[in-house]
Structure formats: structure tokens, C-alpha cells
Amino acid sequence: MMIELTAENTPHIKNPVFLQYAQIYSQIYNRFIDQVRAAGMEFDKNLEAETCKKLERIRQKNAHFRNSGKSITTHWISSACEACQKGVDTVTLFISLMCHRKCFFCFNPNQESYEYFLHHKRAYINELEQMFKHGQKFSHIALTGGEPLLHKKEMLEFFQYVQKHSPRTHTRLYTSGDFLDPEILLDLQESGLNEIRFSIKLEDTKAVRKEVYERIALAKKYIPDVMVEMPVIPGTLAEMKELLLELNRLNISGINLLEFCFPYHNAEEFVQRGFKVKNPPFKVLYDYWYAGGLPISRSELEGLDLLEFALDQQLNIGIHYCSLENKQTGQIYQQNYGQSVSNLMYFSPKDYFFKSAKVFGTDIDAVKKVFKKKRINQFQVNSEYQFLEFNPRDIKFLKELDLEIGISSNIMETREDGKYLRELKIDLTSPKDFDLKEDV
Numbered sequence: 001m002m003i004e005l006t007a008e009n010t011p012h013i014k015n016p017v018f019l020q021y022a023q024i025y026s027q028i029y030n031r032f033i034d035q036v037r038a039a040g041m042e043f044d045k046n047l048e049a050e051t052c053k054k055l056e057r058i059r060q061k062n063a064h065f066r067n068s069g070k071s072i073t074t075h076w077i078s079s080a081c082e083a084c085q086k087g088v089d090t091v092t093l094f095i096s097l098m099c100h101r102k103c104f105f106c107f108n109p110n111q112e113s114y115e116y117f118l119h120h121k122r123a124y125i126n127e128l129e130q131m132f133k134h135g136q137k138f139s140h141i142a143l144t145g146g147e148p149l150l151h152k153k154e155m156l157e158f159f160q161y162v163q164k165h166s167p168r169t170h171t172r173l174y175t176s177g178d179f180l181d182p183e184i185l186l187d188l189q190e191s192g193l194n195e196i197r198f199s200i201k202l203e204d205t206k207a208v209r210k211e212v213y214e215r216i217a218l219a220k221k222y223i224p225d226v227m228v229e230m231p232v233i234p235g236t237l238a239e240m241k242e243l244l245l246e247l248n249r250l251n252i253s254g255i256n257l258l259e260f261c262f263p264y265h266n267a268e269e270f271v272q273r274g275f276k277v278k279n280p281p282f283k284v285l286y287d288y289w290y291a292g293g294l295p296i297s298r299s300e301l302e303g304l305d306l307l308e309f310a311l312d313q314q315l316n317i318g319i320h321y322c323s324l325e326n327k328q329t330g331q332i333y334q335q336n337y338g339q340s341v342s343n344l345m346y347f348s349p350k351d352y353f354f355k356s357a358k359v360f361g362t363d364i365d366a367v368k369k370v371f372k373k374k375r376i377n378q379f380q381v382n383s384e385y386q387f388l389e390f391n392p393r394d395i396k397f398l399k400e401l402d403l404e405i406g407i408s409s410n411i412m413e414t415r416e417d418g419k420y421l422r423e424l425k426i427d428l429t430s431p432k433d434f435d436l437k438e439d440v
Contacts, residue, residue: 076318087330254318
């Protein structure tokens, strides 16, 4: 069993040296909270107990839990979503970030060079050419935006290029669908497009949504996999249930239900709508590549409600709840997998962080005695912070000791002067409660 250390329970650590060390991360987290509040957002109460109850209910109804529970599905799931878990041999590009829609939750402004690509096009063919030239092989390639259909010629050129140079690569297109017609769909079909993902905006009128449904039905005649991808916005549960029933009637492949996020801007709009940040927002605080922002509270709860609704209604389409944490594992995997680290580190198959175990202060000598008796010499003492660090696999030898153990989560970073393993978090366990397979 692992106990996640928070500002509330960190003071309960008995070992004074461990307590002082853990408070470093409490202070980092508190500064993060202050920054979020300074941006205008507040945190909701902790809803983890309610979330766990819903997770157990849908588990009992035979939903499929993937990626250590970060992704939950019924029936079909896109192979691109499966590849996203590790993010290997997959890439998503855009022509520009131009868009005719003005979604209040859009996170594109977080993209690098956002202002430039609002008015300019990317050298996407040159990028693809360089990737293939350097021997990169892709299982999946996607085109997103902005709105790709604002650049019909370039969009078709993109998929034609991929089809010519990497015909076995699975291709997909993200679009609002507003500009789709039979001619474009036929061209996309001939360009080998495998999958098209529509976004549906519940703020549109029913008449506008009806037109999108018609284009979705039209796309089914041309593209092998047609699906919808959209965030679950708290307060829209009834409308989302109606949407699932309509998509099931259309017999599309499936829908991705994304955890709704605050994109670090437009706070006034989020506050006005009554949204608060999920508490806690991340299991491990870090600067993640995925620019979606901070998860909004109650989005996950309603996403789980929709999964349960789909199971109860026996809907045939694939329903995939994709948490923000699920979006982030590809980055962690790519930064950590295959890296050369000391044998004190354990590569976690659950979240892809490097894990180590630490004991502090007066507990060091007791652990040393056990390790000496067991002939374990793979450990390291840090005199500055007064801890002994070792591989979590060796916790099993400490069952007879009554002590607190810190479980450290680490990620490899590449900087100008080399690679460095950076500790991001420390959690609490004990020898009698720790289970290597379940906990890390």
C-alpha cells in the first residue's frame, strides 16, 4: 500500500528527517496552487472517494481498464489511442493553427509559436521528408489543427505523401466537420485515410449539431473508422447521454471522452461558468508536453457516468474515457524508457517513472544491518539530506522493521550539458504494507 503525501497528511510523518524532506515537495505544491489561484482559478474539494466508488461500479459491469486505469473502454478503441499510451512511432502534425471556431477551452494558445501559425503555414511536407529521410518509421500519423479543412489542397497533399512513402502507416484526421462534402471525402478515401475524428460542440444549436451528424453519417461511406472526440464538460451529462444514443444510432466506431481542462488562459470564462480545478490535479506534478492544461473537477465523474450509461444501455459503439493522466504517459515513457540509470532505480510498468526507495535519519543504520546480513550492497547514502536510497525490490527484506519508507518518482531530463534524473515526488509506505507489483 502506498500513501500519497499531501499538504494534509505530510505533517503526520513520524521520522523528523523524512518529514523535513517531504515538506520540500509540500512547499513546491503550495507554490503551484498559489500560481493557479493567481491566474483566477480555485480548486474544488477532493472527490477521490466518490470517483473510486464509480470506478468500482463500472469495473463490476465489465468495462475494460487500460494503462493502469488511466484509460477505460467499452468495445472498440482506436489503435491510435493504444499507440498513444507510449507515444512511440506515432506523430501528430498540423498545417496551421487557423480555426473558424472560437472554443473557450481551446488549448492551442499554449502551443509553441501559436501567434505565428495563426497566420502562416507549417512546412509539413519538409518535416515528413526529413523524418522519413532519417529512417523514422511510424505506425500512426495524424493531422490536426486549427481546422485542417481550411487548407483542403495541403490536407490532401499531406495524406497523399504519407500514403506514397509509408503506405502501412495508420492515418487519421481531426476536424469539426464543418467543411466536409462527398468530393473531399472521396479524395480522402483515395489518399488512404484510415480514421476521421469529429469534434462536436454542445454549445451549437440542435440544427447545427444535426448537420454534423449528417456529415458523420456521410463520412462512414468513405472512411473505415469514423469517431467523435470531445471533452466531457461538467453540467452537460443529460446532453451527452443524448449524444451517445445518436452516435450509437449512426453506428460509428466510437467516441473518445476527454477529461475537460483549463488551458491556463481565459480564466474569467471558466470562473463565470462555475468550473474549479480538480483536487489534486496530477498524481505527479510536472511540466507535461500535452498542452491541455489543468483537469477540471467533476469532468471525470461525468465521464464515468457516461461509461456506466453506455454499459447499462448496451450501446454497441466504442466508448473510451481518456483521462488527462492517460494523455501524459507517452511523454513519461519516451523520457525514461531505455535510459541508462543506476541499479537503485526501478522502471515502473504502471506509470513509467523511475522509482527508488529511501529511508531517513536514524532508520538508516537499521536498514544497513539488514542489508549486510542479506548481502545486499546496492544502496547509496546521501549525507546532505540524510537518507539511504535503494531499489524498491529490496523492501521485501525489511518486513521485520517498523519504519517509514519514501518512494521516489523520477524522470530523465535532457539539458544542454547532459542528461539528469530529476526527482518529482515522494510518497509514503512501510515494509509490511508495500507490494511491488501493486504499488509501483
